[in-house]
Amino acid sequence: MEIIEQVKTESVPKNIPMDLGHVKISVQDLSAFFGKTKVIKNVSIDIPEKKVLAIIGPSGCGKSTFLRSINRMHEVARGTITGKIIIDDEDVMKIDPVYLRRKIGMVFQKPNPFPTMSVFNNVVAGLKLNGFRNRKALKEIVEKTLKQAALWDEVKDMLNKSGAALSGGQQQRLCIARTIAVNPEVILMDEPASALDPISTAKIEELIFELKKDYTIVIVTHNMQQAARVSDYTAFFYMGELVEFNDTKKMFTAPSKKQTEDYITGRFG
Amino acid sequence: MEIKSNIKKFSFYRRKTANVIMLSLSLLAALVTLAPLIFIFYYTISKGIAHLNVDFFTKLPTPVGEPGGGMVNGIVGTLILVAIGGGIGIPVGIFTGTYLSEFGHNKFGAVVRFLTDVLSGVPSIVVGVVAYTLVVVPMKHFSALAGGVALAILMIPTITRTTEEMIKLVPQSFREAGLALGIPKWKITLMVVLKTAWKGIATGILLGLSRAAGETAPLLFTALDNRFWSTNIFQPIASLTVYIYTYASAPYKDWNDQAWTAALVLIILISLLSLIFRIITRSKYKTTN
Numbered sequence: 001m002e003i004i005e006q007v008k009t010e011s012v013p014k015n016i017p018m019d020l021g022h023v024k025i026s027v028q029d030l031s032a033f034f035g036k037t038k039v040i041k042n043v044s045i046d047i048p049e050k051k052v053l054a055i056i057g058p059s060g061c062g063k064s065t066f067l068r069s070i071n072r073m074h075e076v077a078r079g080t081i082t083g084k085i086i087i088d089d090e091d092v093m094k095i096d097p098v099y100l101r102r103k104i105g106m107v108f109q110k111p112n113p114f115p116t117m118s119v120f121n122n123v124v125a126g127l128k129l130n131g132f133r134n135r136k137a138l139k140e141i142v143e144k145t146l147k148q149a150a151l152w153d154e155v156k157d158m159l160n161k162s163g164a165a166l167s168g169g170q171q172q173r174l175c176i177a178r179t180i181a182v183n184p185e186v187i188l189m190d191e192p193a194s195a196l197d198p199i200s201t202a203k204i205e206e207l208i209f210e211l212k213k214d215y216t217i218v219i220v221t222h223n224m225q226q227a228a229r230v231s232d233y234t235a236f237f238y239m240g241e242l243v244e245f246n247d248t249k250k251m252f253t254a255p256s257k258k259q260t261e262d263y264i265t266g267r268f269g
Numbered sequence: 270m271e272i273k274s275n276i277k278k279f280s281f282y283r284r285k286t287a288n289v290i291m292l293s294l295s296l297l298a299a300l301v302t303l304a305p306l307i308f309i310f311y312y313t314i315s316k317g318i319a320h321l322n323v324d325f326f327t328k329l330p331t332p333v334g335e336p337g338g339g340m341v342n343g344i345v346g347t348l349i350l351v352a353i354g355g356g357i358g359i360p361v362g363i364f365t366g367t368y369l370s371e372f373g374h375n376k377f378g379a380v381v382r383f384l385t386d387v388l389s390g391v392p393s394i395v396v397g398v399v400a401y402t403l404v405v406v407p408m409k410h411f412s413a414l415a416g417g418v419a420l421a422i423l424m425i426p427t428i429t430r431t432t433e434e435m436i437k438l439v440p441q442s443f444r445e446a447g448l449a450l451g452i453p454k455w456k457i458t459l460m461v462v463l464k465t466a467w468k469g470i471a472t473g474i475l476l477g478l479s480r481a482a483g484e485t486a487p488l489l490f491t492a493l494d495n496r497f498w499s500t501n502i503f504q505p506i507a508s509l510t511v512y513i514y515t516y517a518s519a520p521y522k523d524w525n526d527q528a529w530t531a532a533l534v535l536i537i538l539i540s541l542l543s544l545i546f547r548i549i550t551r552s553k554y555k556t557t558n
Contacts, residue, residue, distance in 0.1 A: 076448060102451030112442040116464045126450035129460055175446070182450055 018247055020233075024049035024186060024216045025070065030083035032065050032074060039065050041240040042083070047186075052208060052217045054231030054248065056224060058263070062240040063220045067188050070218065071104035072097045087186070102126070105184035109191040111171035113163030113178070119155050122163040122174055126182035141181055149177035150207050169200025176207065180215070187211065189219040193226065205230050224264055228252045236260045310536075317533030320526055325534070329498060330512075333521060340531055342498050346413070346507040347482060347538070349500060350492060353417025354481045358424030359474055363463075365425070366432025366470075371458050382433075389426030396422045397487030405491060413499075413506035416492025420484060424477035431473025435466040471550040479539045485510040509535045 025047040032040035040062040047053050055063045068074040069081050072092060085092045092100055113122045121128065123142045132138070142159070146152040151173040155166065163174055172192060179187055189208075193201040208217060208230045221227050227234055227248065234251040236244045236259075244251065244260045255261045262268055324339045331338030365385070369378050400419035405411055439462050447457035463470070493505040494515065500506075509531050516528035 071449065073445065073449060076445060097448075098451050098453050100451075101449055106445075106449035108442060108445065108449075110442060112440070112446045114443060114446065114461055114465075116461070116467075125447075126452060129447070129450075129452045129456050178446075178450065 018233075020046055020048040021051070022049040023047065024087065026084075026086040027070075028084040028086065030066070030069065030081060030085060032062065032069050032079055032081045034065075034077070034079050039079075039240050040069070040081075043237075043240075043242045044083075045235060045242060045245055047216065047218060048233065049216050050212055050214070051232040052212050052219060052230055054227035054234045055218065055220045055237060056222075056227050056234060056263070057237035057243075058268070059222075061237040063237050064190055066237065067106075067190055067218060067220050070186070070188055071101050071106055073101075073106060102130075102182050103184055104186040104188060105179035105182065107172070107175055107179055107187065107189045107192045110195050111168055111175050113166070113171050113174050115162060115164040117163055118160045119163050119166070119174065120159040123177050123181050125178055130182075145177045145181045148180060148210070149173045150203060150210075151177060167200075169196050169203060172196060172200065172204060173207065176204075176211075180211070184215065186216045186218070189217065191220055191222060194222060201226070224252075236263060238263070313529060313533045313536060316526070317529035317531075320530040321533060325527075325530055330496060330527075333519075333524070336523060338527075340507070340509065340512055340527070340534070342495060342507040343509045343512045343531065344534060344538070345500065346492070346495070347509045347535070349413055349502065349506060350416045350420055350488065350508055351478055351482045353414060353502065354420030354424055355474070355478055357418065357421035358477060358481070359428060361421070362425045362428025362474075362477065363432050363470065365429040367436060367458060367463065369429070370433045370436040371454075371462065385426045385429050388422070389430070392486075393419075393423055393484050394486040397490055400487060400491045408503070411491060411493035411505040413492050413502040413504065416488045416506065416508070417502070419487035419491045420481040423484060423487065424481050427477040427480065428470075428473050431476065432466070432470050435469030435473065436462055438469065439465045468550050471546055475543055475546045478542060482535065482539055482542070483510060485514050489514075509538075 023046045027043060027045045027047070030040055030043045031038055043062075043066065055066065057063050065074055065079060068077070069079070070085060070092070074081065075097065081093075087095075087100075087104070095103075113119075114125060117125060120138075120142055123145055124132075124138050127138065127141065143152060143156075146155065151170060154170060155174075158165070163171065166174060172195075176187075176192070193204045196204065205226065208219065211217060212232075219227075219230065231248045234246060234248045235242055236251070236255075236257075238259060244255060244257045246256065250256075251260065252264060255264065324337060325341075326339060326344065327341055328337070328339035329342055330340060365381065369382055369385075372378070373381060397419050399422065400415050404415035404418050408415070443461050443465060444457055447461050448454065488508055488511050492508060492511070494511050495505045495507045513528050513531045513535070516524040516531065519525065
């Protein structure tokens with residue numbers, strides 16, 4: 001009986017007790033499937049409000065799927081989930097995905113501004129396409145969000161140019177501006193800097209640091225240093241399981257699991 | 270060492286020769302493709318230019334034996350027929366193509382896709398018979414409307430398949446970007462996907478319209494012909510292609526010459542249409558990804 005109990009605790013790791021402050025999103029026993037393949041296995045985790053949570057792990061460990069299931073983008077790729085994701089006492093599966101995604105924005109790996117829209121229209125695409133048309137208010141929002149995204153000085157003279165005319169790093173900040181323009185509460189970032197050069201990456205990281213004052217941020221990254229630099233908490237995923245969820249400082253100095261240590265020291269993955 | 274350098278030499282010349290041969294063959298093929306077009310232009314211009322004057326665009330056809338006259342009714346007739354065809358065919362084609370690409374990943378979509386391909390292979394004269402049965406028989410007389418319906422049926426497969434293919438080329442990441450902003454899917458399809466694919470779709474529309482403008486067979490028993498001025502879509506209407514058909518096969522030299530001019534005018538009209546499309550679909554932004 002005791003042995004079974006032990007095996008159980010090993011295979012379903014419990015969160016290490018930490019003071020997370022206010023919990024924004026509570027993931028309970030989440031599993032995700034593509035067809036019959038189970039890509040996330042019974043993950044439970046609490047995501048603290050106005051903090052940065054980094055998710056690390058080798059390719060194919062379910063990081064992106066986990067991120068996508070939070071704002072139900074996994075459905076776009078025909079994934080299914082079991083378990084519960086609660087945001088502010090509401091089950092995400094019971095919220096209309098269109099409304100849910102206005103509350104939980106997302107930034108993708110590859111910058112994807114709309115090529116047929118100007119920089120201006122890219123920023124307010126989410127507002128305009130949802131029927132918000134007050135020209136004066138839109139102008140203010142564009143300036144405010146571009147400043148927030150640390151892009152205003154670089155593009156203020158080319159607001160009417162195509163969003164695709166910007167450099168890769170600028171495009172990604174434009175995408176972040178577009179995401180915060182709809183005024184979400186949570187921002188999910190799926191390797192937002194992996195397609196960028198070191199200088200642009202540094203800018204994005206600074207930006208994340210600024211943004212966490214107002215938003216809850218979950219960032220998936222392959223870059224361990226990046227996770228160490230930008231996040232308050234880190235979760236390590238391996239083969240669809242949450243191996244360790246810990247304070248970032250502790251995670252990178254004294255990880256409690258052998259697997260975590262092996263991964264962050266580069267022994268596998 | 271010697272063998273090695275020999276091999277090198279041999280393969281070098283072989284490679285060079287093969288390159289020259291293949292390049293010449295491609296060039297020859299390109300010329301063969303171009304040749305008919307050049308001949309068509311040469312003959313229609315050299316033979317049709319004689320009657321190409323203001324009268325041709327302003328006057329009605331004259332009775333046999335009487336010189337002069339024009340084909341203004343045929344020109345306007347062709348424009349009306351193509352407009353009716355486009356008015357029905359373009360929206361149906363675009364909507365079907367959009368459905369197939371964005372929502373049609375199921376059995377029904379597969380059936381529609383297959384039937385669209387079948388429809389594009391149906392001979393135009395058979396489409397004419399269908400339009401005859403659908404429109405002419407219940408109306409009890411020939412009409413421009415019937416001709417337009419026939420042309421629409423001919424356009425639909427081209428526009429549908431081009432729309433579908435062009436929409437498929439729009440990267441999934443734009444759709445995801447829209448969805449992640451909390452924009453409803455139909456709005457993303459309309460304002461992002463179709464807008465991005467618009468240039469390619471316009472090419473498909475142009476192909477459809479041009480093909481329709483050049484059709485004769487389905488018009489023979491739908492729009493028929495009209496020797497007089499008519500813009501009434503419920504009455505028979507003249508068209509350049511039917512004029513080319515009747516005038517070219519008539520035993521009068523005068524009419525044969527005018528058939529060439531009609532052919533030239535048709536080519537000019539289609540070229541103009543193509544030019545207009547290029548202008549209106551010109552990208553607003555010079556830099557694209």
